[in-house]
Every structure is written in C-alpha cells, then in structure tokens.
Amino acid sequence: MYHMRINKFISESGKTSRRGADKLIKEKQVTVNGRIPKPGYQVKPGDKVLVSGDPIQMANNYVYLALNKPVGITSTTEKNVKGNIVDLVNHPLRVFNIGRLDKDSDGLILLTNDGDIVNEILRVENEHEKEYIVSVDKPITDEFLKNMEEGVNILGTKTLPCKVYQKSKFEFQIILTQGLNRQIRRMCGELGYDVLRLQRTRVMNITLGNLPVGQWRDLSKKERQQLFRELNYQPKEW
Structure with missing residues (x-):
C-alpha cells in the first residue's frame, strides 16, 4: 500500500488529466473523506474521493498493451490532436504511450496506465534495446553499415555504438x-540516405510479431514477468 498525490489519483482514475485535476481541486470540486483537500494531498488506500459529488477510484488493475502503430498516428494523449494514439486504441481505461514513435513511422509502441513503469523503461542509463527495420532510397554499402554502427554526429553529439545488419539491397x-x-532518420540523412520506411519491431523483450497494423493486444503474463524482471520493477497495487 502507498500514498499518491491527489491530482495523479484523479488522473489515473480516468476522470481527467493531471492538469484538469489541478483545476478541479482549485475550484473546490474535489473532496476527500468529506473535506476539501490541498493540492498536494496524498491519497491513501481507503480514502473516499469525490469529484463534483461523484465517487471515483483508481483502476485496481494495471494494463500493459502492445500496439502496431500505423503511419499517420501521432504518439500523444492530447485529444485535440487529430489522429492521436489514444483515440486509435480506444481502451476503456485511460492509457498513455511509453515513449514515442514518429508520425511517419510504424510498428511497435507500448501503452499502459501504470505511470511508474514509464520512467523505468525510458531512463537513458538503463540502455534498453529497441529494434527497427529500415528501408532506404539507395543501395546499402559496407561503409554505410560501419558508420551507422560506430556512431554518427547528429544534434551536436555522436550517437552511441549500435548493432546494424543488412537484410537486403535497400x-x-x-x-x-x-x-x-x-535518430535513425537523422543518422541516415547525415550519411546521404533518405528513409522510405521505418518500422519498430521490438522494445526490450516485447516483439511486434504478426500483430496487424492498427491493432493492439495485452502483453502476456510471460511477457510482463520478463519485462518486470529486466526492469527490476514491482507494480504497486491498491
């Protein structure tokens, strides 16, 4: 059991965003155990939270989803953005994407309603693997592969060494x-190549497999357990 800030609690209930929750708190439309809370109030398990008189509770289960994102969908939870990823998924719980995948790229992206796991996956120093298949506009050379592997100067820095394998001529x-x-588009561009298609096929132990474009699935128990082990992560429960 643990405490959670009131705005996060309201957000993760699916009622509104954290910003929206802050507004509701400021307008004194939120009560906890019959009292108006301060903005930084820490909700405890068992607290009775009402918003505009209606009781709310945080989802008592976390979901972890894999989506095959189509080209043209934007990796954002902002509902005013046309073609946002949340509208595409249309999940009954309020989920959000873990990291981003460019609008003009397709493939695997993870979504969840577990805010704590996001930082663990995205934390740079953890160096979690992400795998992509890339098609370019001209024949791939040994020199291109070598440069990509060793690092390319983009955005004022040299990219970290990576693994690159040729699959076909392009x-x-x-x-x-x-x-x-x-990153990949910039690296290719610096070496004189244009990317025609960029598809992400893996994030850590989660693979795209044969998931149809535009469709999502829940991660299997085995996938979740391995993911948590690699992150040394234990989901919190209410």
Whole structure:
C-alpha cells in the first residue's frame, strides 16, 4: 500500500488529466473523506474521493498493451490532436504511450496506465534495446553499415555504438539503446540516405510479431514477468 498525490489519483482514475485535476481541486470540486483537500494531498488506500459529488477510484488493475502503430498516428494523449494514439486504441481505461514513435513511422509502441513503469523503461542509463527495420532510397554499402554502427554526429553529439545488419539491397535492421529525436532518420540523412520506411519491431523483450497494423493486444503474463524482471520493477497495487 502507498500514498499518491491527489491530482495523479484523479488522473489515473480516468476522470481527467493531471492538469484538469489541478483545476478541479482549485475550484473546490474535489473532496476527500468529506473535506476539501490541498493540492498536494496524498491519497491513501481507503480514502473516499469525490469529484463534483461523484465517487471515483483508481483502476485496481494495471494494463500493459502492445500496439502496431500505423503511419499517420501521432504518439500523444492530447485529444485535440487529430489522429492521436489514444483515440486509435480506444481502451476503456485511460492509457498513455511509453515513449514515442514518429508520425511517419510504424510498428511497435507500448501503452499502459501504470505511470511508474514509464520512467523505468525510458531512463537513458538503463540502455534498453529497441529494434527497427529500415528501408532506404539507395543501395546499402559496407561503409554505410560501419558508420551507422560506430556512431554518427547528429544534434551536436555522436550517437552511441549500435548493432546494424543488412537484410537486403535497400533494407537493414538496427538495434539501438538510445532514443534521440528522429535518430535513425537523422543518422541516415547525415550519411546521404533518405528513409522510405521505418518500422519498430521490438522494445526490450516485447516483439511486434504478426500483430496487424492498427491493432493492439495485452502483453502476456510471460511477457510482463520478463519485462518486470529486466526492469527490476514491482507494480504497486491498491
């Protein structure tokens, strides 16, 4: 059992965003055990939280989803953005994406309603692997593969060494432990190549498999257990 800030509690109930929760608290539309809480109030298991007179509770289970994101979908929870990922998934619980996948890229992206696991997966120093299949506009050379593996200067820094394998004349596989903005596209561009398609096929132990484009699935128990082990993570329960 643990405590949670009131705005996070309201957000994870699916009622509104944290910003929206802050507004409701400020407007004194939130009560905890019959009293108006201060903005930083820590909700405890057993507390009775009402919003505008209606009782709310945090989802008593966490969900972990794998989505095959299509090209054209934006990795954002902002509902005012046309083609946002949350509307595509249309999950009954309020879920959010773990990290981003460019609008013009497709493939695997994870979603959850467990806010704590997001930082564990995205933390740079953990160096978690992400795997991609990339198609480019001209024949791949040994020099290109070597440069990609050893690192390319983009965004004022040299990318970390990575694993790169040629799959065909115009296609390669790349495994990164880094996540700079549009990293693969920028790396290819610096070496004189344009990316025609970029598909993410794996995040850590979770693989895309044969999941159809635009569809999502719950992670299996085995996938969740391995993911938690690799992160040394124990989900909190209420």
